[in-house]
Amino acid sequence: MARAGLTVERLVRAAAELADEVGFDNVTVSALARRFGVKDASLYSHLKSAQDLRERVAVLALAELADRAASALAGRAGKDALVAFANAYRDYAREHPGRYAALRVDLTPEIAAASRADRHSELTRAILRGYHLPEPAETDAVRLLHSTFHGFTTLEAAGGFSHHPRDTDSSWAKTLDALHVLLGHWPA
Amino acid sequence: MARAGLTVERLVRAAAELADEVGFDNVTVSALARRFGVKDASLYSHLKSAQDLRERVAVLALAELADRAASALAGRAGKDALVAFANAYRDYAREHPGRYAALRVDLTPEIAAASRADRHSELTRAILRGYHLPEPAETDAVRLLHSTFHGFTTLEAAGGFSHHPRDTDSSWAKTLDALHVLLGHWPA
DNA sequence: GTGTTAGCCTAGGGGGTCTAGGTTCAGGGA
DNA sequence: TCCCTGAACCTAGACCCCCTAGGCTAACAC
Numbered sequence: 001m002a003r004a005g006l007t008v009e010r011l012v013r014a015a016a017e018l019a020d021e022v023g024f025d026n027v028t029v030s031a032l033a034r035r036f037g038v039k040d041a042s043l044y045s046h047l048k049s050a051q052d053l054r055e056r057v058a059v060l061a062l063a064e065l066a067d068r069a070a071s072a073l074a075g076r077a078g079k080d081a082l083v084a085f086a087n088a089y090r091d092y093a094r095e096h097p098g099r100y101a102a103l104r105v106d107l108t109p110e111i112a113a114a115s116r117a118d119r120h121s122e123l124t125r126a127i128l129r130g131y132h133l134p135e136p137a138e139t140d141a142v143r144l145l146h147s148t149f150h151g152f153t154t155l156e157a158a159g160g161f162s163h164h165p166r167d168t169d170s171s172w173a174k175t176l177d178a179l180h181v182l183l184g185h186w187p188a
Numbered sequence: 189m190a191r192a193g194l195t196v197e198r199l200v201r202a203a204a205e206l207a208d209e210v211g212f213d214n215v216t217v218s219a220l221a222r223r224f225g226v227k228d229a230s231l232y233s234h235l236k237s238a239q240d241l242r243e244r245v246a247v248l249a250l251a252e253l254a255d256r257a258a259s260a261l262a263g264r265a266g267k268d269a270l271v272a273f274a275n276a277y278r279d280y281a282r283e284h285p286g287r288y289a290a291l292r293v294d295l296t297p298e299i300a301a302a303s304r305a306d307r308h309s310e311l312t313r314a315i316l317r318g319y320h321l322p323e324p325a326e327t328d329a330v331r332l333l334h335s336t337f338h339g340f341t342t343l344e345a346a347g348g349f350s351h352h353p354r355d356t357d358s359s360w361a362k363t364l365d366a367l368h369v370l371l372g373h374w375p376a
Numbered sequence: 377g378t379g380t381t382a383g384c385c386t387a388g389g390g391g392g393t394c395t396a397g398g399t400t401c402a403g404g405g406a
Numbered sequence: 407t408c409c410c411t412g413a414a415c416c417t418a419g420a421c422c423c424c425c426t427a428g429g430c431t432a433a434c435a436c
Contacts, residue, residue, distance in 0.1 A: 006383075030423055041425075042384050050424065106346050118351065139354040140362040143340070146348070147363070148332065151339025158292065160334070163306065166327040174328040174375075175335070182370045187362075194414075218392055229394075230415050238393065378436090385430070392423080399416070406409085 006036060008046050012056045019057060019098025027098070029053060054105055059115040061099035065092050066119040073123060078130040079180045085127055086149055086176055093153040100153070120146070131183040141183060148179065194224060196234050200244045207245060207286025215286070217241060242293055247303040249287035253280050254307040261311060266318040267368045273315055274337055274364055281341040288345070308334070319371040329371060336367065 014035055019027045029050050033040040047053050065088075072088035073081050093100040107117065124142045133141055152175065155161060161168050202223055207215045217238050221228040235241050253276075260276035261269055281288040295305065312330045321329055340363065343349060349356050 028423065029425085038383095039385065040423080041386080044425065045383065104342075104346065112351075121352075136354045136358070137362070139352060140359045140366075143343075143349060143359045144336065144363045144366060147339035147343055148336045149339070150343060151335030151337070152331070154292075154342070155331075155335055155338060161331060163300075164309075164327060166324045170324070171328045171331045174325070175332045177375050178328075178332060178370055181373065181375050182366055185369065185373065187365050187369045216392060217394090226414095227416065228392080229417080232394065233414065380435080381433090383430105383432080385428100387427090387429100389426085390424085393421085395420085396418090397416100398418100399414100401414080402412095404410085406407100 006038065006042070006046055008056070011036075011043065011046055011053070012060055015053055015057050016060055016096075016099050016102075019102060020096050021098065024054075024057070024098045024101035027054065027057065054102065055107060055111055057099065058102040058105045058107060059111065061096070061102045062115055062117055062120075064096075064099065065089070065103070066116070066123065068092055069120070069123045073126055079176075081127045081130065082180055082183075083176050085123065086172075089149045090153050090156075090172065093157060097157055100157070128183065131186070133183070133186055137186055141186065145179065148175065194226070194230070194234055196244070199224075199231065199234055199241070200248055203241055203245050204248055204284075204287050204290075207290060208284050209286065212242075212245070212286045212289035215242065215245065242290065243295060243299055245287065246290040246293045246295060247299065249284070249290045250303055250305055250308075252284075252287065253277070253291075254304075254311065256280055257308070257311045261314055267364075269315045269318065270368055270371075271364050273311065274360075277337045278341050278344075278360065281345060285345055288341070316371065319374070321371070321374055325374055329374065333367065336363065 011032060015027050015032055018031060018035065022031070029043055029047070030040045032053070033043050043053075047056075068088045068091075069085055072084040076084050107115065112118075121142055124145055125138065127145070128138050128141055131141075152172065156168055161171070199220060203215050203220055206220060206223065210219070217231050217235070218228045220241070221231050231241075235244075256276045256279075257273055260272040264272050295303065300306075309330055312333050313326065315333070316326050316329055319329075340360065344356055349359070
């Protein structure tokens with residue numbers, strides 16, 4: 001009988017696809033094993049636990065999102081950079097809802113450090129370079145931007161904006177306008 | 189043998205407490221039954237399913253949060269109202285992390301309508317009355333505020349801000365300052 | 377060819393979800 | 407008083423998921 005050729009990488013990639021298809025909460029060791037035509041017990045040679053699997057998906061999503069954000073920022077500055085970064089964030093959430101949901105799992109400090117989870121903060125900080133904010137204002141602004149992007153995409157994905165005629169794209173564009181203005185006039 | 193005197197209301201209230209204690213993801217029909225000293229099957233005369241239980245906790249949290257927000261807004265206007273509302277939101281999330289996490293479940297449209305989930309939008313809109321924004325700017329601002337409050341509290345609860353010396357309370361206060369300024373100078 | 381290792385297996389325990397169908401308790405009507 | 411009825415709670419059991427222990431086998435090394 002043929003080996004399935006399982007690898008941690010293949011498993012995690014497949015789990016990420018599974019998450020986008022059926023939702024992150026439904027990513028289960030059994031479902032993943034089924035997808036490979038293999039018994040669930042077999043996956044435990046590659047994975048420590050179901051939680052381990054979910055964390056690996058989160059780390060994958062974290063890295064993918066950071067890569068996209070970095071590309072979006074390349075060669076841009078000021079409002080251009082802000083908009084490109086924000087759109088990279090939102091587009092990723094819409095294309096990969098399962099992976100995006102995976103970002104909500106809290107990683108252990110060790111894993112977070114190893115996966116360079118702080119890349120996101122650094123990238124956000126890069127946007128702000130054009131606005132010349134002194135510390136600690138820059139840190140506060142990083143947190144505001146993060147919160148807003150994350151909150152908007154989360155609420156949008158949950159359908160929180162859907163019961164109003166104003167379309168979400170316009171609100172998003174206007175929100176970015178407003179943040180740009182705000183960063184230019186950050187209160188002392 | 190004594191009856192436990194189960195009611196949907198008692199069950200949901202207990203489930204909410206359970207959520208705050210052990211996390212929303214660990215709110216299970218079995219655990220709830222155990223808490224009442226009853227077999228899990230017995231709860232299915234009161235609840236349709238585990239999902240039904242979770243939705244009811246979400247509705248409870250939604251209502252509690254809206255009540256707090258409404259009290260916070262009473263008799264306030266302008267920045268006072270903004271700060272009071274935002275703090276009500278954040279304080280609730282910190283006091284009741286399990287209930288707050290429950291808000292992430294997506295309610296079916298029928299349940300959302302029946303639970304007046306739109307009260308939050310209306311309350312947010314009440315804050316904005318002092319800033320005199322024309323439509324659709326007001327709607328966009330409602331969405332921005334919602335996104336920011338939700339995103340900030342979510343990231344804070346997940347420990348997303350914990351690896352930086354700048355304390356979260358100060359960032360929060362500064363974020364509210366910034367939003368106040370922004371609402372006063374909303375871009376055309 | 378014989379070991380070694382990694383990849384996959386069966387078996388099985390534990391817990392969560394939910395259904396079907398039974399029993400007991402409380403209150404109302406003949 | 408006795409019975410009826412409905413509500414509250416039960417047992418039994420099917421199904422899925424998580425995970426461990428231990429066994430078999432294909433592939434590679436020597």
